[in-house]
Amino acid sequence: MNFHNSWISFWGARQFQDWGPGYTSFSNAGLDGGVRGGETPIVGSTLPVLYSADLDATEQTVRAAGAQVTQHHEFPGGRRFHFVDPCGKELAVWTKVESN
Numbered sequence: 001m002n003f004h005n006s007w008i009s010f011w012g013a014r015q016f017q018d019w020g021p022g023y024t025s026f027s028n029a030g031l032d033g034g035v036r037g038g039e040t041p042i043v044g045s046t047l048p049v050l051y052s053a054d055l056d057a058t059e060q061t062v063r064a065a066g067a068q069v070t071q072h073h074e075f076p077g078g079r080r081f082h083f084v085d086p087c088g089k090e091l092a093v094w095t096k097v098e099s100n
Contacts, residue, residue: 041088055095
């Protein structure tokens with residue numbers, strides 16, 4: 001499966017627009033944006049961090065979609081997990097944890 005098809009399959013956005021080799025935009029998925037593929041991800045570069053109100057359910061969904069969960073962290077006020085999507089890009093998802 002090529003980058004484009006892997007990315008669409010994993011992220012499942014509702015609308016895609018191809019703008020030429022290696023670049024696709026997405027919309028109507030609660031977020032609009034774009035992705036350029038075909039490059040080797042750079043470990044240690046910018047880490048996109050997404051928010052989820054239900055971190056455990058999101059982790060299950062991410063795993064079921066084919067991502068590899070690589071780290072779990074707890075920190076004051078929240079927790080998060082990191083994952084690598086099928087295209088090799090690292091992202092994280094966090095949620096708020098109420099202090100007792």
